[in-house]
Amino acid sequence: MHQPIKFYQTGTHTVGNRLLKPEQRTVQSDRSRSNSLNCGHRACQGCGEALGARYAIDAAMSAARRQLVAANATGCLEVFSTPYPESSWQIPWIHSLFGNAAAVATGMAAAMKVKNRGDVRVVAQGGDGGTTDIGFGCLSGMFERNDDVLYICYDNEAYMNTGVQRSSATPPAARTATTAAVGDAPGNVFGQGKDLPAIAMAHGIPYVATATVADLHDLEDKVAKAIAIRGAKYIHIFVPCPLGWGAAAHDTIRLARLAKETGLFPVFEAEQGEVTGILKIRRKLPVEEYLKPQRRFAHLFAPTPRPEIIARIQAIADRNIRRYGLLDEGAR
Amino acid sequence: MDKPFAITLDPGSSRANHTGSWRTSRPVYVDNLPPCNRACPAGENIQGWLFHAEAGAYEAAWRVLVRDNPFPAIMGRVCYHPCEGACNRGTLDEAVGINSVERFLGDEAIRRGWKFDPPAAASGKRVLVVGAGPSGLAAAYHLAMLGHRVTVREAGPLAGGMMRFGIPKYRLPRDVLDAEVRRILELGVELVLNSKVEDILAAMRQGGFDAAFLAVGAHIAKRAHIPAGDAARILDAVSLLRGLEGAEKPMLGRRVVVYGGGNTALDVARTARRLGATEALIVYRRTREKMPAHDFEVEEALQEGVMIKWLSTIRQAGAQGITLEKMVLDEKGFPQPTGELETIAADSVVLALGQDVDLSLLDKVPGLEIVDGVVKVGPDMMTRHPGLFAGGDMVPAERTVTVAAGHGKKAARHIDAWLRGTVYAPPAKHADATFERLNPWYYSDAPKTVRPTLDLIRRQSTFDEVQGALDEGNALFEARRCLSCGNCFECDNCYGVCPDGAVVKLGPGERYRFDYDYCKGCGICASECPCGAISMIPEEI
Numbered sequence: 001m002h003q004p005i006k007f008y009q010t011g012t013h014t015v016g017n018r019l020l021k022p023e024q025r026t027v028q029s030d031r032s033r034s035n036s037l038n039c040g041h042r043a044c045q046g047c048g049e050a051l052g053a054r055y056a057i058d059a060a061m062s063a064a065r066r067q068l069v070a071a072n073a074t075g076c077l078e079v080f081s082t083p084y085p086e087s088s089w090q091i092p093w094i095h096s097l098f099g100n101a102a103a104v105a106t107g108m109a110a111a112m113k114v115k116n117r118g119d120v121r122v123v124a125q126g127g128d129g130g131t132t133d134i135g136f137g138c139l140s141g142m143f144e145r146n147d148d149v150l151y152i153c154y155d156n157e158a159y160m161n162t163g164v165q166r167s168s169a170t171p172p173a174a175r176t177a178t179t180a181a182v183g184d185a186p187g188n189v190f191g192q193g194k195d196l197p198a199i200a201m202a203h204g205i206p207y208v209a210t211a212t213v214a215d216l217h218d219l220e221d222k223v224a225k226a227i228a229i230r231g232a233k234y235i236h237i238f239v240p241c242p243l244g245w246g247a248a249a250h251d252t253i254r255l256a257r258l259a260k261e262t263g264l265f266p267v268f269e270a271e272q273g274e275v276t277g278i279l280k281i282r283r284k285l286p287v288e289e290y291l292k293p294q295r296r297f298a299h300l301f302a303p304t305p306r307p308e309i310i311a312r313i314q315a316i317a318d319r320n321i322r323r324y325g326l327l328d329e330g331a332r
Numbered sequence: 333m334d335k336p337f338a339i340t341l342d343p344g345s346s347r348a349n350h351t352g353s354w355r356t357s358r359p360v361y362v363d364n365l366p367p368c369n370r371a372c373p374a375g376e377n378i379q380g381w382l383f384h385a386e387a388g389a390y391e392a393a394w395r396v397l398v399r400d401n402p403f404p405a406i407m408g409r410v411c412y413h414p415c416e417g418a419c420n421r422g423t424l425d426e427a428v429g430i431n432s433v434e435r436f437l438g439d440e441a442i443r444r445g446w447k448f449d450p451p452a453a454a455s456g457k458r459v460l461v462v463g464a465g466p467s468g469l470a471a472a473y474h475l476a477m478l479g480h481r482v483t484v485r486e487a488g489p490l491a492g493g494m495m496r497f498g499i500p501k502y503r504l505p506r507d508v509l510d511a512e513v514r515r516i517l518e519l520g521v522e523l524v525l526n527s528k529v530e531d532i533l534a535a536m537r538q539g540g541f542d543a544a545f546l547a548v549g550a551h552i553a554k555r556a557h558i559p560a561g562d563a564a565r566i567l568d569a570v571s572l573l574r575g576l577e578g579a580e581k582p583m584l585g586r587r588v589v590v591y592g593g594g595n596t597a598l599d600v601a602r603t604a605r606r607l608g609a610t611e612a613l614i615v616y617r618r619t620r621e622k623m624p625a626h627d628f629e630v631e632e633a634l635q636e637g638v639m640i641k642w643l644s645t646i647r648q649a650g651a652q653g654i655t656l657e658k659m660v661l662d663e664k665g666f667p668q669p670t671g672e673l674e675t676i677a678a679d680s681v682v683l684a685l686g687q688d689v690d691l692s693l694l695d696k697v698p699g700l701e702i703v704d705g706v707v708k709v710g711p712d713m714m715t716r717h718p719g720l721f722a723g724g725d726m727v728p729a730e731r732t733v734t735v736a737a738g739h740g741k742k743a744a745r746h747i748d749a750w751l752r753g754t755v756y757a758p759p760a761k762h763a764d765a766t767f768e769r770l771n772p773w774y775y776s777d778a779p780k781t782v783r784p785t786l787d788l789i790r791r792q793s794t795f796d797e798v799q800g801a802l803d804e805g806n807a808l809f810e811a812r813r814c815l816s817c818g819n820c821f822e823c824d825n826c827y828g829v830c831p832d833g834a835v836v837k838l839g840p841g842e843r844y845r846f847d848y849d850y851c852k853g854c855g856i857c858a859s860e861c862p863c864g865a866i867s868m869i870p871e872e873i
Contacts, residue, residue: 008776008812009386009775009776009812009813009814009816009821010774010775010776010823010862011776013773013774013775013776014774014823014824014825014828014862015823015824015825015827015828015829016822016823016824016825016827016828017823017824018387018821018822018823018840019386019387019812025824026824026828028824028827028828029824029827029828029837031837031839035833037833038345038346038347038833039346039347039351039832039833039834039847039849039850040345040346040347040348040349040350040351040850041346041349041351041832042346042349042351043831043832045354045852045853045854046831046852046854046855046856047831047854048831050831050832051829051830051831051856054831054833081346083346084341085341085342085343085344086343086344086345086346086348086349087343087344087345087346088345088346216828242854248855249854249855249856250854250855250856250858250859250868251859252831252854252856253829253856253859253860254859254860257773
């Protein structure tokens with residue numbers, strides 16, 4: 001039996017791997033990573049957004065050769081990183097309002113153009129509230145004008161820093177402060193919300209991608225790709241919130257992995273409105289595996305089990321799997 | 333106040349905010365005991381040498397290996413690898429082929445002529461080792477490395493003990509044995525052949541030795557009384573296997589019956605096939621499940637055409653053949669005779685019923701405790717007589733090459749301490765690296781690499797080695813299947829996944845450090861550590 005030595009023990013699943021060539025390793029594994037979001041920030045224990053932001057901005061800094069400026073929407077990320085006069089940001093960074101991050105970034109990109117500083121890349125970032133709800137108009141405008149900005153949404157599926165209120169990214173059946181689990185249709189309603197990656201694709205912008213904090217290589221590749229492209233780019237990063245979801249702080253990455261492996265969060269990329277790449281499910285799991293560790297879904301299991309609601313959530317996952325082709329042929 | 337409008341404070345870094353004060357439990361790096369290391373009778377640091385082999389650093393791997401065992405090429409052939417039975421990867425897909433990687437490293441060392449590191453400074457002490465088998469030679473190696481002058485006295489004409497006179501060539505080619513023995517002798521160990529020790533205390537006095545390690549093998553065949561006519565040819569397994577090392581091959585005839593159910597019985601039957609027997613029949617009084625021989629040896633023997641008659645004993649042997657009696661197992665699992673007889677033709681009968689040790693060299697030593705033909709030793713391998721240590725087949729233990737080599741190492745450490753007037757205290761064992769502590773998500777899927785096996789026809793006619801070796805490509809692949817249970821292999825996961833940047837990467841080989849000023853104690857690092865090398869410890873509040 002002859003086989004080429006392609007097996008590297010953990011391959012690209014781990015953050016680093018001493019057996020890989022340096023160029024195959026992640027930005028995060030490098031001791032000289034920029035640590036754009038520095039220690040001492042006040043995010044909760046196990047914050048997925050803090051992790052996702054450092055992953056994404058470090059990758060963008062690396063891809064932009066450290067010529068990077070960022071605009072930030074109001075939200076957890078802004079609140080926990082910059083209590084006046086301290087800042088965790090080790091990049092030029094501006095916060096204006098909740099709803100105008102995309103517009104501010106548009107202005108920054110225009111200013112760089114005027115100043116003949118095309119080497120400086122512009123990032124705008126916000127949570128799902130600042131992106132899918134409050135900043136949606138500005139963002140859509142930025143897409144429509146094809147401004148040279150990478151917009152990154154860190155999606156933790158509710159307004160967390162104000163006390164876990166529902167957003168248009170909150171999933172069906174989830175309990176939040178504003179979607180209490182009472183009566184026959186507990187938690188958030190089915191059939192609403194905004195699928196922002198699909199909406200971004202509908203604008204026909206050069207690049208749209210989704211990613212999770214559970215697959216670092218994939219996330220970094222997508223950020224680097226986006227930075228290299230001129231025009232409007234959108235990356236939607238799935239970032240679990242232990243506090244808002246009622247999950248253990250140590251389960252942040254596990255939950256992101258489960259969201260992807262169940263098919264509830266499809267990980268893909270699209271260029272000019274067409275899907276061009278899929279991160280396949282490695283070990284398919286039923287949605288219960290993802291729902292059970294989260295107290296925001298606890299009412300689906302006790303005191304009265306709600307299999308019909310779980311079946312509807314499973315149907316969403318199955319639709320994603322069909323729609324994006326998330327399973328390899330022959331995979332379990 | 334020359335600050336801009338509405339600005340009253342200088343900008344500061346969030347590093348002023350020590351979020352470590354939020355913590356209720358703290359992560360700590362641990363080194364747990366991998367199941368392979370725990371299972372190894374020779375106490376090898378298997379995970380440790382696989383770590384180097386994974387990177388292709390074979391010499392470094394070999395050097396870690398030989399700290400505990402000087403016989404990697406031999407082990408890679410004759411060890412029954414309990415490590416693989418314990419391997420956590422077995423729960424995932426299949427155990428790592430540790431034994432085949434060990435053999436690759438051992439062969440590579442012979443091919444490239446790697447030598448042991450220079451021994452420690454001379455201690456001026458002299459140790460006599462009796463018996464040049466695996467236990468004696470291992471002890472000689474470790475004692476020499478510790479700086480002692482060692483003389484090995486061997487009763488036989490060649491070194492190796494049961495590795496030469498008990499294990500057939502098709503399992504252990506003699507050039508491999510010779511190479512690993514020679515490397516030990518090159519450390520300055522003196523080997524005296526054909527020199528049986530009759531009285532150990534006299535030998536120590538005459539030679540001026542400070543201590544002795546006794547490692548006499550079990551070379552006396554146990555006999556069973558079988559009524560036999562003059563024409564019946566009855567041999568014992570030990571002398572048969574020993575005779576193979578001579579110039580004249582033993583005569584067995586075409587139909588050979590082997591009596592016994594251990595690995596030796598299988599060795600004899602397989603040897604008989606290679607010597608030209610058309611029929612090699614093993615007669616064993618119990619069932620296959622009760623057979624002490626290892627499964628893979630039974631399988632290989634059956635493949636080579638060896639036949640096995642279960643639940644049978646030999647009642648009588650004569651010119652016409654041998655008479656077998658059928659047995660049944662009673663409720664306690666012991667075989668009982670049924671009176672049902674059967675006669676089969678046989679040219680010779682070989683008894684493989686176990687072996688005893690010749691303990692006559694101890695006759696004049698007072699105060700020893702000898703039970704069931706073996707010498708009792710303490711946890712330090714010392715007999716009741718001060719300065720007299722023993723190991724291998726001579727002491728109560730499983731009789732394998734690996735156990736023997738382990739005894740040699742253990743005894744050497746205690747002899748060293750004894751000679752220096754101290755007591756050797758083995759380091760405390762680490763907690764077990766269990767499968768539950770792993771995060772198997774991170775490991776790539778990779779099935780076990782199977783070693784090539786010699787063609788069946790050559791296995792029935794020659795003494796060529798049955799099991800082939802891995803080449804560099806698949807040995808590397810196999811080494812990389814190691815999960816590194818319980819021991820950091822620097823995958824950078826903790827460094828990457830910390831939302832607070834509270835893990836400090838110290839560089840290749842230096843691992844990581846937690847920055848407790850900022851660690852909030854979320855525990856993601858511990859959850860996402862592939863190999864379970866991080867534990868969460870409650871903070872004292």
